[in-house]
Amino acid sequence: MQKIDQFIGSFSFDRRLGGVDITGSIAHTKMLIKTKIISASDGRKIVSGLTSILKDMKRGWKFPEEEDIHYAVEKELMRRIGPVGGKMHTARSRNDQVATDLRIYLKREIGIVENLINNFQKVLVEKAGENIDVVMPGFTHLQPAQPVLAAHHLLAYAWMMQRDRERLADCYKRTDVLPLGSAALAGTSFNVDRQYTAKMLDFENISENSLDAVSDRDFAVEFVFCASLMALHLTRFCEEIILWMNPEFGYIAIDDKFTSGSSIMPQKRNPDCAEVIRGKSGRIFGDLVALLTIIKSLPLAYNRDLQEDKPPVFDALDNIKMCLEVISEMTESLKFARERTLKSTEKGFIAATEIADYLARNNVPFRAAHGIVKDIVLYCRKNSKTLNELSIEEYSGFSKIFKKDIFKYLDAKNIADMKTSYGGTSKKSVLRQIDNIKQKLR
Numbered sequence: 001m002q003k004i005d006q007f008i009g010s011f012s013f014d015r016r017l018g019g020v021d022i023t024g025s026i027a028h029t030k031m032l033i034k035t036k037i038i039s040a041s042d043g044r045k046i047v048s049g050l051t052s053i054l055k056d057m058k059r060g061w062k063f064p065e066e067e068d069i070h071y072a073v074e075k076e077l078m079r080r081i082g083p084v085g086g087k088m089h090t091a092r093s094r095n096d097q098v099a100t101d102l103r104i105y106l107k108r109e110i111g112i113v114e115n116l117i118n119n120f121q122k123v124l125v126e127k128a129g130e131n132i133d134v135v136m137p138g139f140t141h142l143q144p145a146q147p148v149l150a151a152h153h154l155l156a157y158a159w160m161m162q163r164d165r166e167r168l169a170d171c172y173k174r175t176d177v178l179p180l181g182s183a184a185l186a187g188t189s190f191n192v193d194r195q196y197t198a199k200m201l202d203f204e205n206i207s208e209n210s211l212d213a214v215s216d217r218d219f220a221v222e223f224v225f226c227a228s229l230m231a232l233h234l235t236r237f238c239e240e241i242i243l244w245m246n247p248e249f250g251y252i253a254i255d256d257k258f259t260s261g262s263s264i265m266p267q268k269r270n271p272d273c274a275e276v277i278r279g280k281s282g283r284i285f286g287d288l289v290a291l292l293t294i295i296k297s298l299p300l301a302y303n304r305d306l307q308e309d310k311p312p313v314f315d316a317l318d319n320i321k322m323c324l325e326v327i328s329e330m331t332e333s334l335k336f337a338r339e340r341t342l343k344s345t346e347k348g349f350i351a352a353t354e355i356a357d358y359l360a361r362n363n364v365p366f367r368a369a370h371g372i373v374k375d376i377v378l379y380c381r382k383n384s385k386t387l388n389e390l391s392i393e394e395y396s397g398f399s400k401i402f403k404k405d406i407f408k409y410l411d412a413k414n415i416a417d418m419k420t421s422y423g424g425t426s427k428k429s430v431l432r433q434i435d436n437i438k439q440k441l442r
Contacts (some may be wrong), residue, residue: 144348
């Protein structure tokens with residue numbers, strides 16, 4: 001029998017909801033007093049007992065193990081104040097109780113995650129400002145494409161994280177709906193004041209349909225999706241950190257505390273923190289799939305399957321918070337090897353697009369210009385030359401349009417600074433970006 005109790009129990013993971021469960025129960029009890037569903041005398045005893053439990057929890061006291069945290073709170077309350085503690089559950093079911101607890105908990109945690117994103121964005125913006133003059137290759141298909149400012153590259157992630165913050169803020173709106181008062185599934189015949197409870201618990205709205213309210217976990221799925229997309233964005237940055245640290249690139253260095261050595265190869269500095277963040281993304285994605293699968297095909301209203309919603313939510317939450325904290329510290333330590341990044345722009349014929357644009361500005365149709373430059377690159381490869389090493393005579397052999405001024409269009413710094421379109425990589429555009437995103441940060 002003990003195995004069955006453990007099997008259907010949820011205390012091992014929902015005990016972290018103890019504090020919010022008590023907060024919800026105090027608000028519910030005060031509503032019962034206001035509506036005269038229970039007497040003021042009984043209500044005060046219940047509130048006093050719950051408050052004492054909350055104080056003891058803050059001192060480190062822990063609940064004895066029970067079936068779930070809700071029963072553990074009620075049992076401890078009745079141990080302290082007697083049978084009157086049983087009146088706390090009037091006009092309430094564990095169905096609307098647990099849905100309320102999870103919403104209260106996630107509302108608080110969404111604010112914490114938003115702050116962590118905000119901090120990471122601040123680090124990215126600060127690093128962008130520090131590296132405003134660092135030029136590096138931009139890549140498509142992981143092949144050298146066009147020169148960009150390192151600041152521009154870093155800000156790409158700041159804007160990704162801005163979308164993540166906005167998604168979380170939107171998720172918060174749908175989490176900020178109080179289900180308490182829906183009872184088991186059909187509502188309650190007691191004259192409850194749900195608006196009063198919502199005001200005490202700082203909920204903006206109350207649920208409109210009791211069947212939906214007790215079984216709705218959309219807000220939890222949405223939060224784990226937000227965490228998954230955040231993790232995805234972090235993996236993209238971590239992958240680049242891993243590549244850039246590789247001696248074949250040699251673009252950056254990070255503090256040794258974010259790396260580890262090898263048990264056999266003494267020279268190794270492995271980017272372990274970046275790799276672990278990359279790995280944890282799979283775990284968070286798995287949490288999303290698990291939660292979707294738990295909820296899939298459930299008939300209305302509450303089903304016991306839903307108690308399994310909390311482990312994936314808590315796991316995704318804990319891991320995304322850790323990842324955001326670590327990546328912020330790691331990025332803070334990041335240093336660019338500016339001479340190395342600039343030298344890398346000489347590889348891969350990175351000025352080719354600018355040469356095509358040069359011809360286009362001189363009235364050559366761009367498609368024809370593209371073909372001319374393609375022939376120039378093939379010539380360079382055949383003769384083991386770079387675009388900078390060609391003479392004006394060699395350029396003129398491909399088109400009489402070329403003049404000596406072509407050589408200023410081959411300089412990576414000049415090329416980057418010519419990209420003056422809004423959102424482009426010129427210094428002026430990047431400084432504007434920095435100003436714009438700073439206005440969105442707290």
